[in-house]
Amino acid sequence: MKNKNLLTILIALVLVVIFALLLFSFQVRQSEVVVVSTFLKPTDTITNAGFNLKWPWPIQSINRFDQRVQNFEDKYSQNLTHDSTMLQMSVYVGWRISDAKAFFPKFPGGSTLAAQAQLEEMLRSTKAAVIGKHNLSDFVNSDPTQLKFNDIEQEIQTGVSALLATNNYGMSIEFLGIKKLGLPADVTQAVFERMKAERTKLISEAQFNGEADAAKIKSAAERRAADTLANASAVATRIEGEGVAEAAKTLSVFQENPVLAIYLARLEALKSAANQKTTLILDERTPPFDLFRSLPSASDVNANPSK
Numbered sequence: 001m002k003n004k005n006l007l008t009i010l011i012a013l014v015l016v017v018i019f020a021l022l023l024f025s026f027q028v029r030q031s032e033v034v035v036v037s038t039f040l041k042p043t044d045t046i047t048n049a050g051f052n053l054k055w056p057w058p059i060q061s062i063n064r065f066d067q068r069v070q071n072f073e074d075k076y077s078q079n080l081t082h083d084s085t086m087l088q089m090s091v092y093v094g095w096r097i098s099d100a101k102a103f104f105p106k107f108p109g110g111s112t113l114a115a116q117a118q119l120e121e122m123l124r125s126t127k128a129a130v131i132g133k134h135n136l137s138d139f140v141n142s143d144p145t146q147l148k149f150n151d152i153e154q155e156i157q158t159g160v161s162a163l164l165a166t167n168n169y170g171m172s173i174e175f176l177g178i179k180k181l182g183l184p185a186d187v188t189q190a191v192f193e194r195m196k197a198e199r200t201k202l203i204s205e206a207q208f209n210g211e212a213d214a215a216k217i218k219s220a221a222e223r224r225a226a227d228t229l230a231n232a233s234a235v236a237t238r239i240e241g242e243g244v245a246e247a248a249k250t251l252s253v254f255q256e257n258p259v260l261a262i263y264l265a266r267l268e269a270l271k272s273a274a275n276q277k278t279t280l281i282l283d284e285r286t287p288p289f290d291l292f293r294s295l296p297s298a299s300d301v302n303a304n305p306s307k
Contacts, residue, residue: 028049090180130155
């Protein structure tokens with residue numbers, strides 16, 4: 001009987017301990033942040049996972065919030081660009097609770113759905129303002145280098161972050177980007193025509209620049225050709241002068257001994273004609289081959305070997 005009573009007491013003590021732990025402690029998970037309220041007013045924020053102590057309700061109460069990044073895509077809506085063109089755009093957003101103590105009183109029960117609705121409203125107005133500062137060419141352009149997606153995304157994120165900080169919502173934007181971009185059907189054709197006109201202008205400019213470059217290249221080539229011809233003419237004049245000078249020297253020889261000079265010239269011509277292994281069929285009366293007629297015969301050479 002005593003053993004039975006002792007067991008009952010032990011079970012009761014265990015239940016009391018468990019009940020006390022439930023009343024005076026709480027566990028914080030890795031993915032959440034906890035706001036401790038004292039008499040319904042936020043008094044402490046706990047972000048580190050683990051075991052913690054508290055006073056039982058109604059003195060203190062525990063409010064849990066997911067501190068992971070939440071994400072959503074806003075509505076695909078229309079806004080006017082700076083050059084009065086209707087543009088359709090939606091963005092995706094990643095946000096998180098950065099200050100749970102400030103976040104908790106702003107929304108009933110710390111509702112993330114209510115927070116996201118408020119964020120969508122701020123995003124809608126900020127997106128319209130940013131689109132209104134940019135021309136359509138910053139969103140749609142045949143030249144990829146003229147697109148300004150990164151700048152536009154950064155402007156929207158900065159604008160929304162400023163509104164969150166001003167209102168002390170305890171929320172932060174982790175990332176933001178353009179999800180979808182388009183034009184209404186009645187605007188598409190006009191935009192295509194504008195892009196075509198811009199492309200035609202670029203082609204005309206490229207053609208003009210090409211023709212200008214070609215003219216420069218042609219002018220440079222003609223100038224180099226003229227320089228080359230002038231140099232060649234100068235060289236030819238110099239060679240001609242040297243030839244005339246050499247001819248003048250030869251003329252003096254002709255004048256001293258015309259017969260010898262003619263004879264040497266004929267020998268040189270004969271040498272040039274016979275300097276290859278060549279079979280010649282000719283008239284020995286034709287100069288300079290008539291020299292062969294005056295050559296001594298073999299019998300004359302044998303009879304007078306001293307000549």
